[in-house]
Amino acid sequence: MPGTRMNWQRWVMTLPAIVFFGVFAIVPMCVAVYYSGLNWSGIGQAQWVGLANWANAFSNGEALHSLWLTIELMILCWLFQNPLSLVLGVFMAGKQRHRAVYGVIYFIPLLFSSVAIGITWSYILDPEFGLLDSLLKALGIGNGSENWLGNQHIAMFVVALIIAWQFVPFNSLLYQGGARQIPESLYEAAMLDGATPIQAFFFITLPQLKYTIITATVLILTGTLTYFDLIYVVTNGGPGDATQVLAMDMYKQAFTKLNIGAGSVIAVILAAFGLLLSILILRLTGFNKMESQMEGV
Amino acid sequence: MSTSMVTVQQEVKHNKRRNRVSGYGIAFTAFGTIWLIITVYPLLYMLMTSLRTQNGYLMGKPWLPPLHPTLDNYVQVIQAGFFHYFLNSVVVSVSAVVLIVTFALFLAYVVVRSRSKIVHTIFNIFLVGLAMPIQAAIIPVYLLILKLGLYDTLIGMIFPMVAFGLPLTLLILVNFLRDIPTELFEAMGLDGASDFQTVWHLVAPLSIPSLVSVGIYQFIQSWNNFLFPLVLTQNKAVQVLPLAIVQFQGEHTIDVPVTMAAVIFSALPLILAYIFAGRYLRRGMLTGFGK
Structure with a gap:
């Protein structure tokens, strides 16, 4: 009789998940650490060079540059997405019929792949x-031939704005769910005290959404860390290296320049980031506690 | 008399407040409408452009609907083999989802039902993979797939997708299974059911809503995954849609309308699913995060 002890059936049940996760995720991540010490093109003879790739990555500044760009993109994405998603989420949480219809339409970008959106x-x-420039020209604004993605001073902003277009729908859904759980009585009490809707927003809605804000922030950071597909299609890291974030840099090193060692250095940096964010998620949500708990997130 | 005066006064006050509130409501709706336009117009552009002729694209006004709409671009997309890529995508996504959900459900059952230390350590290792980027493992995965002889095969894409889909799915299912009352498990045990029977007759039927949500989420993830196909395939015979549209774009650099048709074609199943089962898709997208 199945109790709380392990038996052979249970081991059989755990096996497939462990094998797949081990072989295609955990082991490769550990192997990446080893590869980061190799001078290797992926075929032919590999040569152990110790920390030379690491020293190289940090001395020529390229890896630091991509690291900085990744952090910059994280900040931009947070700024472009979080406040806007919050307000839209509160808007969608309203019971008015038109808001529900709007919410249905807001969702549509989530149906497209990053690649499709990028193209x-x-x-x-x-x-x-392009649509934007010809529209601006017709309206007589600007020179009508601005190269938005080819200008290295604004390319990163533009990329972050496209990412926002893609993911604000998701984050606002989070906020919609959060806002709907705020007890109506809080607003009624505030109204009786003569609070304006703006005041109610700042003194009730915002504090009540604390946990949703944390969740959305972590998800935005996690998503941005690996943002590759869209950048690959839209700028391919350019112009120059203006949008060469870590993931892009890793791909180019390993699969274009065939420098497995240098690519692995960046992969390990990415893994470290990912580990940090995973731990952050678990700390903030208490997901790994063994008791059943559903509130908070 | 005086009471009714008070009531009237209150009523007036109340109406005033409601008017003020609706002023805010209008401003709020205006804000929502601006975002609606920002959302819809690029989508409309996609659709309008996909119906244009090449000449219409070069000469016409891109912000207006095409003067002579045509479905030629879609015909060209189908002729370029997109139906084949579509089937590849279906095979990859469906297989990945079925494997992810099955494996995660089994493991989740064991995590919830056993007190073994090893199992809990295993669970924690999976959780650490929660925010692990695919990019961190892609180089060794690529070399491993080459060694296994799975390069340029559908299976070669499915296996790593399964691995990276497991952590979140496991977490969601464990959270769900924990809420199943222990008495139900014990009753199954008293009836002499084995673990496999318990999963089949009790756990699986109870968790259908969770399985559907998390399945939809993982389907969208697999359908739109780009890095695995990009790195693990190059043969057109095994191309999936996201990679196919990028290659297609490369071959038709000047012919924008036909590329837009390919983009819409690649999202077609999800668009149709959204039209017919929107609630499920919205719930699926939020799986594990919403609540």
Whole structure:
């Protein structure tokens, strides 16, 4: 009779998950640490060079540059997505019929892959035939041929804005769920005390959404860390290296320049980031506690 | 008399407040409408452009609907083999989802039902993988897939997708299974059910809503995954849609309308699913985060 002890059936049940996760995730991540010490093109003879790749990555500044760009992108994404998603989420949480309809439409970008969204926006922003420039020209604003993605001073902003277009729908859904759980009585009490809706927002809604804000923040940081697909399609890390975030840098080192060692150095940095964020998630949510608990997130 | 005066006064006050409130409501709706336009217009652009002729794209006004809409671009997309890529995507996504959900459900059952220290350590290792980027493992995965002879195969994409889909799915299912009353498990045990029978007759039927949500989430993830196909395949015979549209774009750099048709075609199943089962998709997207 199955109690709380392990038996052979239970070991059989755990096996497939462990094998897949071990072979295709955990072991590769550990192997990446070993690869980071190799001078290797992926084929032919590998040569152990110790920490030379690491020293190289940090002395020529390229890895530091991508690290900095990744952090910059994280900050931009947070700024562009979080406040806007919060307000939209509160808007969608309202019971009015039109808000529900709006919410249904807001969701649509989530149906497209990053690649599809990237291709579309690169055409919208195209300086010759693009939607934005021809629209601006028709309205007589600016020179009408701004190369939004080719300008290295604004390329990162533009990328972060496209990412926002893609993911604000998701984050606002989070906030919609959070806002709907705020007890109505809090608002009624505030109204009786003569609070304006703006006051109610700052003194009730915002504090009550504390946990949702934390969740959304962690998810935005996690998502941005690995942001690769869209950047690959839209700028391919350029112009120059203006949007060469860690994931992009890793891909180019390993699969374009065939420098497995240098690519692995960046992969290990990414893994360290990921580990940190995972622990942060578990700390903040208490997911790994053994008791059943559903509140908070 | 005086009471009714008070009531009237209150009523007036109340109406005033409601008017003020609706002023805010209008401003709020205006804000929502601006975002609605920002959301819809690029989507509309996608659709309008996909219906244009090449000449119409070069000469016409891109912000207006095409003068002579045509479905030629979609025909061209199908002729370029997109139906084949579509089937590849279906095979990869469905297989990945079925494996992820099955494996995670089994492990979740064991995690919830046993007090073994080893099992809990295993669970914690999975949780550490929660925010682990695919990029951190892609180089060794690529070399491993090459060694296993799985390069340029559908299975070669499915296996790593399963590995990276497991942590979140496991977490969600464990959270769900914990809420199943212990008495139900014990009753199954008293009836002489084995662990496999318990999962089949008790756990699986009870968790169908969770399984559907998490399955939808993982389906969308697999359907739109780009890095694994990019690194693990190059043969057109095993191309999946996200990679196919990028290659297609590369081959039709000037022909924007036909690329837009390919983009819409690649999202078609999800668009149709959203039209017919929107609630499930929205719930699935929030799986594990919402609540």
